[in-house]
Structures are given as C-alpha cells and as structure tokens.
C-alpha cells in the first residue's frame with residue numbers, strides 16, 4: 001500500500017449515478033469529499049510545495065524551514081557530492097535525455113553501467129533498469145503471469161503490483177496481510193499444473209512492518225511457485241549488504257525476482273528487477289512497460305549507479321539509521337503515541353491517529369511547528385486507519401531526532417492527542 | 419453438495435458480516451445492499467474458500483455482484499474441486 005491520496009492501492013470500480021452527464025461524473029463523490037476537507041480552512045496536506053531543499057533532511061515548505069520526516073530518502077544520497085558530480089558530468093557528456101526506448105536508441109553506456117552496479121550490489125546474474133519502480137512491477141508481473149496463471153499476493157500490496165496483476169490478466173488470489181497460513185491454504189488449492197507466482201514486499205510502507213519472508217518463501221517453493229519480492233523500502237538499509245529483507249531473512253538465493261526503485265534509498269528516479277533466472281534477458285524484448293517508453297536520462301542513471309556503488313559500503317550509515325529508527329520509535333511510544341509496530345522493524349514508523357479529523361489536525365500542527373510527515377488516510381490505509389507515517393533518513397542527526405520528538409510532543413498536546 | 423445445501427452454508431457464514439441483518443435474496447447485492455467494503459469482502463471470501471476448500475480469484479469475484487450469483491459460483495466451484 002502507499003500514498004494513494006483518495007484511492008486504495010487495490011483498484012476499485014467507480015460507480016456513476018443515474019442521469020450522469022459525462023465521463024467525469026463518476027468522480028463527483030471524490031470531488032465533494034475533497035472540497036469538504038478544504039472548506040474547513042485546513043492547510044491542504046496534499047498540496048505542499050517544497051520551495052527550497054536545503055539537504056536530505058531540511059527544506060523550506062510553505063515559507064517555513066521544515067525537518068523532512070516523510071521522504072523515503074532513507075540513505076540521504078540526494079546531496080551526496082560524488083552522486084551530484086556524476087550527474088553533472090553525464091549531463092555535460094551525454095546531454096539531457098535519450099529520446100528513445102531501451103530497445104532502440106535509448107541504451108547508453110550509463111544504462112549498462114547502472115545495470116552492472118545492480119548486478120554487483122545484489123550479486124545476481126541479471127539486472128534490468130526501468131523508468132520507474134512502478135513500471136518495473138507493472139512490466140515484470142504482467143509479462144510473466146498471464147491468462148491462466150495464478151498470482152498469490154498480500155492484500156496490502158502496492159498499487160504497482162495490483163496494476164501489474166490486472167494488466168497480465170492472471171487469476172489474482174490475495175491473502176490476509178502477512179498471514180503465512182492463509183497464504184499456504186491458497187497455494188494448496190491452485191489447480192495442478194497451473195503457473196504460480198507469489199508476490200511479496202520486504203517492508204510494507206503503511207505500517208513499516210516486514211514480511212515473514214523466511215517462512216513464506218519456503219512455503220512458496222514447496223508448492224512450486226516462483227517468488228517476486230518488492231524491496232522498495234529496504235534497499236541499502238536492511239540486510240548485511242543492504243540487499244533487503246530477503247538478505248536479512250537468509251532467503252535471497254530462493255527468490256526468483258527482486259524489484260526495487262531508485263526513488264527511495266538510491267535518491268533519484270527509476271526502477272529495476274534483478275534475477276538469476278537463466279532466461280531473464282528475454283524480458284527486454286517481451287516486457288511492454290520496458291519497450292514502449294523512453295529510457296531514463298543519462299544524468300539519472302549516472303547518479304543511480306554512483307549512489308548504488310556507495311550504498312555497498314554504507315554499513316556505518318545503516319547502523320546510524322537503525323539507531324534513529326529505534327530512538328524515534330522509543331521516544332514516540334514514551335510520549336504516549338500509538339505506533340504501527342511493537343518494535344521498530346524498518347526506517348518507517350507509523351503513528352496511528354484516532355480518526356481522520358484528528359489526524360488531519362495533528363498533521364497541520366506538525367507542519368506549523370516545522371515537521372513534515374506523510375498523512376495516510378482511508379481508503380489508502382489498511383483497516384481504515386489514519387496514519388502519520390515517518391520515514392527516517394541516515395542523515396538525521398541524533399539531535400534532529402530529539403527535535404522531532406519535541407515537535408511531536410508540542411503538536412500532540414496542542415491537538416489533545418496525547 | 420447441492421445448491422440448497424451450499425445456500426444454507428453460505429447463509430450461516432454471512433451472518434457475522436451482515437451487521438444490519440439485511441434480508442438475503444438472490445438479488446441482494448454485496449456492494450449496495452450489504453455495504454461490504456474491500457476488507458470485508460476479503461474476510462468473507464476467505465471464510466467461504468476455507469469452508470468449501472475452493473479458490474474464488476478476484477477475477478471471479480468481479481463477476482459476482484449479488485447473493486444468488488455467489489451461491490451459483492460456489493456450487494459450481496465445489497462440484498469441480
């Protein structure tokens with residue numbers, strides 16, 4: 001699940017009402033909902049403008065200097081001098097864009113180097129770079145699981161996973177979030193001989209909880225299913241070499257595909273799939289979201305490759321990020337906030353709000369007091385919760401985490417939440 | 419199981435999800451009459467799947483709008499299982 005502002009990740013049909021005039025009538029309910037929120041004179045949580053970005057952890061937002069605690073910039077690579085320099089050099093040497101698909105004129109030296117960096121990072125045989133992580137999921141899932149095949153997936157999956165399932169027209173069988181038994185029951189009932197793909201995420205971004213991958217991957221293999229794990233929110237941070245929850249759980253050699261993004265820890269934009277499957281390279285010819293779109297600009301792949309290589313040696317930063325996550329989690333719990341997980345499991349700490357009204361209030365108090373977090377609200381959230389999602393950065397200092405806790409305390413008291 | 423037996427069993431299973439006690443007819447819809455949201459649908463479908471040892475994929479669910487269609491689908495699926 002993710003940041004769908006007013007829609008769930010799992011696509012839902014919108015119903016138009018009788019007597020409707022045109023194709024936009026089906027959006028009337030959403031328009032009314034949004035106008036209702038705005039008419040209360042609130043600062044619009046979904047219309048924030050970063051006027052200036054000072055560092056991975058600071059920006060000027062709506063005229064105020066603000067601590068950023070909701071950017072997924074986990075490893076703080078966006079202002080790394082080597083990364084910035086690589087981008088500048090590529091801009092100068094290769095120009096602003098490729099103006100072409102990867103399979104025509106859009107594969108430059110930089111795209112090859114970026115895929116090489118990914119193969120080294122994961123110690124895997126194949127790496128394929130897409131224009132976004134969304135397209136990586138869309139492309140790989142829809143291409144490998146087609147009509148008559150079965151996809152077994154967690155109900156809290158990201159929109160890009162759902163959309164990949166729909167595009168490929170496979171039979172889609174969801175199971176209750178992180179429920180090992182529910183997953184096994186469904187795998188067991190799939191007709192003999194049908195193709196099976198299990199799709200999991202390492203870290204689920206709504207609550208910041210991790211999947212029980214050790215058990216789940218073993219069960220998937222027992223039933224002969226292929227396994228794809230989306231490690232968007234763990235790359236660079238979780239696992240000894242930052243390869244994700246699959247590495248931490250010791251199952252990286254048993255998963256068939258890892259999907260990732262450059263838009264979080266890597267600090268730029270783009271997506272990828274790495275795999276050891278011997279026939280993987282054929283994907284470049286048959287995967288439509290790879291073929292029918294322009295490739296990433298040379299500066300982007302240059303920054304990504306440089307950042308990925310630096311993340312290989314990021315163990316100190318990883319350790320500091322864990323410290324931050326533990327400190328924030330303990331601090332918020334001690335202040336009396338209700339959190340999404342008992343213990344910190346990732347760099348995402350979700351603060352559960354009593355309801356949408358109070359959550360919106362609290363979000364506004366935080367931003368006024370100089371702290372940006374993500375407001376996540378139903379229907380994009382599990383069980384209709386309203387969440388303030390905090391994503392930590394390795395560049396947050398210990399003092400900054402202290403300041404963050406002070407702002408939470410002040411805002412929580414102002415709004416009567418604690 | 420014949421259709422009537424499947425119907426009886428599903429009536430039992432739907433009870434805890436039918437919070438307003440809506441009367442169940444073949445044409446009773448899940449979305450409008452019973453007001454099931456996506457989470458309720460998932461839990462309810464899981465109950466039926468476990469009871470009859472079948473899979474009702476989301477693609478199949480998309481074709482099922484009312485109670486009667488569900489009973490028909492489950493009757494057919496469990497006969498084939």
Ligand SMILES: Cc1ncc(COP(=O)(O)O)c(C=O)c1O
Pocket residue numbers: 001002132133134135137158160201205230232233261262263269270271
């Ligand atoms: C789990 C998950 N998968 C995929 C994506 C898509 O990544 P991108 O931003 O590169 O499209 C995201 C990020 O939004 C995500 O949270």
